[in-house]
Amino acid sequence: MPGYAGQAKTTRAYCRLAQIGENAQMTYRTPQPSKLSKESISHLAEKFSARVGYEAGCDLESLILKLGGKLEYQDFWELEESDSGSITVEPDNSFTVYLANHTSIARDRFTVAHELGHLVLHFLLPKATDPTGDWGLKASRFGTGITETEANQFAASFLMPEKQFREVHERFGCDIVETADYFGVSFSAASVRAAALGFE
Secondary structure: OHHHHHHHHHHHHHHHHHHHHHHHHOEEEOOOOOOOOHHHHHHHHHHHHHHOOOOOOOOHHHHHHHOOEEEEEEOHHHHHHOOOOOEEEOOOOOEEEEEEOOOOHHHHHHHHHHHHHHHHHHHHHHHHHOOOOOEEEEEOOOOOOHHHHHHHHHHHHHHOOHHHHHHHHHHOOOOHHHHHHHHOOOHHHHHHHHHHOOOO
């Protein structure tokens, strides 16, 4: 029996070393601009939303699981020290979205939609033209620039499709608080969306 236990331990060790070696050889790219217009990104986000069956205010965690991903919550100090990025996508399309433990549900919902923007715009689209490429994606937690703007545009359009937002916002008498609550987003996110669509 001791011999069996030792053999099992050795096998686990070899498996762990093989996994480490595999991860070490894996290439992770950083998001590159899709070069799509704001209108094209919004259209793509709304089409994606419809395709995955998302409806305003719906649970996003179950959607992430349905898409082959998972959410991982981290404490503040883990976020500061982590090099994992805000989303890590593996070559097989599985992915992990990292969220902070201390942020609000509304903030988290926009973050998740933002990371879906990275997944679609900066991973799935490039993969469509390079299907054999054995690479993954890591988006920086504190990224700036065009790719972050693109992901924000995607998130806003995914969570708050233009036609529906206009209808709902006008139904509530342009009350930002009510509109934000309907879409499950923060006051700030709803305000920015309203301004972008020409509401005073």
